[in-house]
Amino acid sequence: MKKFDYTSVDGSLLRTFLVVLEEHSASAAAARLGVTQSTVSHALAKLRQFTGDPLFVRSGQLLLPTEVALSLKEPVQSIVDDLRGLTHRREFNPAYEDMRFVIAANDMQRDLVFPQLLRELQSEGLSTEFDFIPSGHPTLSLMRDNRCQLAMTPFPPAGSDIVQTPLFSGKMMCFYDGAMREPPRTWKEYCAADHLIVRFPDGGTSLRALSGVDKSKIRAARVSVPNFNDIPVFLRGTQLIVTVMGSMKIHTLRDLDMVPLPEPSDLVTIYLVWHMRSTNDPAHIWLRQRIKAIAKNIA
Numbered sequence: 001m002k003k004f005d006y007t008s009v010d011g012s013l014l015r016t017f018l019v020v021l022e023e024h025s026a027s028a029a030a031a032r033l034g035v036t037q038s039t040v041s042h043a044l045a046k047l048r049q050f051t052g053d054p055l056f057v058r059s060g061q062l063l064l065p066t067e068v069a070l071s072l073k074e075p076v077q078s079i080v081d082d083l084r085g086l087t088h089r090r091e092f093n094p095a096y097e098d099m100r101f102v103i104a105a106n107d108m109q110r111d112l113v114f115p116q117l118l119r120e121l122q123s124e125g126l127s128t129e130f131d132f133i134p135s136g137h138p139t140l141s142l143m144r145d146n147r148c149q150l151a152m153t154p155f156p157p158a159g160s161d162i163v164q165t166p167l168f169s170g171k172m173m174c175f176y177d178g179a180m181r182e183p184p185r186t187w188k189e190y191c192a193a194d195h196l197i198v199r200f201p202d203g204g205t206s207l208r209a210l211s212g213v214d215k216s217k218i219r220a221a222r223v224s225v226p227n228f229n230d231i232p233v234f235l236r237g238t239q240l241i242v243t244v245m246g247s248m249k250i251h252t253l254r255d256l257d258m259v260p261l262p263e264p265s266d267l268v269t270i271y272l273v274w275h276m277r278s279t280n281d282p283a284h285i286w287l288r289q290r291i292k293a294i295a296k297n298i299a
Contacts, residue, residue, distance in 0.1 A: 009046070009047070009050055011079075011080060011083045012043070013043045013046060013047055014076050014079055014080050015033070015080055016029065016033065016039075016040055016043040016044070016047075017043070017044070017047055017055070017069075017072070017076055018073070018076060018077060018080065018160055018161075019032055019033055020040065020044065020056065020063060021065055021069060021073060021160070022159060022160055022161075024062045024063050024064065025061070025062065025063060026040045026041055026044070026063060027040075032144065044056065051068060051072070053066055053068040053069070054066055055068065055069045056069060073160070077160060081276075091282075092282030092283055092286065094126050094128075094283075094286055095124075095125070095126060097127070097283065098127050098129075099126075099127065099128045099129065099283055099287075100128070100129040100130075100131070101128070101129070101130055101131070101149045101150065101287060102130075102131045102132075102133060102147065102148040102149055103130055103131070103132050103133070103148060103149070103150050103151070103152070104132075104133050104134070104135035104138055104142060104147075104148040104150070104151040104152070104153075105132060105134075105135050105151065105152040105153070106134060106135055106136070106152075106153075106198075106200070106227075106228065107134075107227050107228050107229050107252075108228040108244065108245070108248060108252065109135075109152035109153070109270055110132055110152070111228075111229070111251050111252060112247060112248075112250065112251060112295075112298055113152070113291055113294050113295060113298075114130065114132070116294050117290055117291065117294055118130070120290070121290075133147070133148060134200070134201065135148075135151050135152070135153050136200035136201055136202040136204060137153070137155045137200065137202055137204050137208075138151045138153050138155070138156065138157050138273065139157055140157045140158075140159045140162065142157075143157065143159070143161075143162055143273065143274070143275045144159075144161065144275060146275070146277075149274065149278055149284060149287075150272060150273065150274050150284075150287070150288070150291075151272075151273040151274070152167065152270055152271070152272060152273070153270065153271060153273060154209050154268050154269060154270055154271065155208070156271045156273045157273070161275060161276045161277075162273060162274075162275060162276070163273070163274050163275070163276050163279055164271045164272065164273045165271065165272050165288075165292075166269050166270070166271055166272075167269075167270045167271060167272050167291070167292065167295040167298075168247065168269070168270055168295045168296075168298040169267045169268065169269040169270070170245045170246050170247045170267065170268060170298075171245070171246050171260065171261075171264070171265065171267060171268070172209060172210050172243050172244065172245060172246070172261060172265045172268060173243070173244070173245070173246035173249075173258050173259065173260060173261065174190065174241050174242075174243055174258065174259050174260070174261055175231070175235065175241065175242050175243075175244065175248070175249075175253050175256045175257065175258050176235065176240070176241045176242075176256065176257050176259075177235055177236050177237060177238065177240075177256060177257065178256075178257035179237075180237060180238060180239055181239050181241075183241075183257070183259040184241065184262055185262060186262050187213075187214075187217075187261075187262045187263045188217075189262070190218075190241075190261065190262050190263075191217040191218045191219060192219055193219065193239070193240075193241045194219070194222040194223075194238075194239050194240050194241070195218065195219060195220075195221045195222060195223075195240065195241060195242065195243070196221060196222070196223045196224070196225065196231065196234055196235060196240045196241070196242040197221040197223075197224050197225075197242070198224070198225055198226070198227065198228055198230075198231070198244075199224040199225070199226065200226075201226075205221075205224070206228070206242075206243070206244055207243060209244075209245070209268045210243055210265050211265060211266045211268075212264070212265045212266035213261070213263050213264075213265050222240065223240060228244065228248065228252055229252055231244070231252065231253060231256075232252065232253060232255065232256060235256060236255075236256075243261065245268055245270075246258060247298050250298065270295075272288060272291060272292070272295075274288075
């Protein structure tokens with residue numbers, strides 16, 4: 001039997017393997033890679049010849065990975081990352097570049113970081129444009145389709161091509177108008193109170209971030225609003241309470257009263273998320289570093 005030449009396995013074959021592993025479909029992998037389905041099938045055939053294993057077996061409409069394929073995921077990903085690191089990095093100087101970034105973030109995360117960042121960049125005379133889009137709970141397609149360069153979220157999508165790093169963490173806290181009511185003293189009082197929530201376009205709410213406590217008894221929200229910035233105008237002068245990260249006291253909810261929940265919840269972490277295609281881009285690296293510097297002061 002002719003020995004297979006391992007040097008014929010290139011980066012595109014390995015990338016195809018990872019995408020099929022994630023999509024469980026040759027056609028879906030082809031669409032994502034921008035190639036034909038026959039190109040994907042040919043790549044898999046070549047990899048099967050190399051490994052001596054089927055790698056994927058069909059189950060209905062899905063391609064399910066074999067044990068060998070699953071064991072290869074991490075080493076293949078490492079090889080692809082190393083190949084990406086060999087690419088030439090373009091020279092970068094923020095003072096001479098017109099930069100534009102699309103950022104996916106809810107208004108809470110956005111307002112904690114970017115107003116300060118814009119002031120800093122303006123004082124440094126740097127030309128940078130930002131387009132902000134609502135993230136809700138970010139999806140894989142949002143990142144993979146290059147609809148944004150960065151996302152800030154407590155719920156990063158899981159994917160082998162998605163990179164995440166923690167920015168800051170904090171407790172969920174109870175906000176209310178102290179001129180109108182006392183804070184709830186017990187969990188029973190808290191659950192029975194009139195709640196306000198933020199409801200996102202995908203149907204999720206701000207209470208999704210509340211974990212580590214029994215939410216089953218919490219009364220259905222009396223008011224839902226589409227943005228965190230809407231909270232103060234609806235909460236002032238009412239008996240309503242809202243449960244969000246305590247870091248909102250820094251900016252949006254600074255004029256409202258805040259207390260810990262009657263039962264402590266888990267910490268909530270806000271992550272900075274991007275697609276691995278941007279990992280080594282110098283402008284992207286520069287922006288991530290600027291965001292992280294500001295996030296250090298958020299608690």
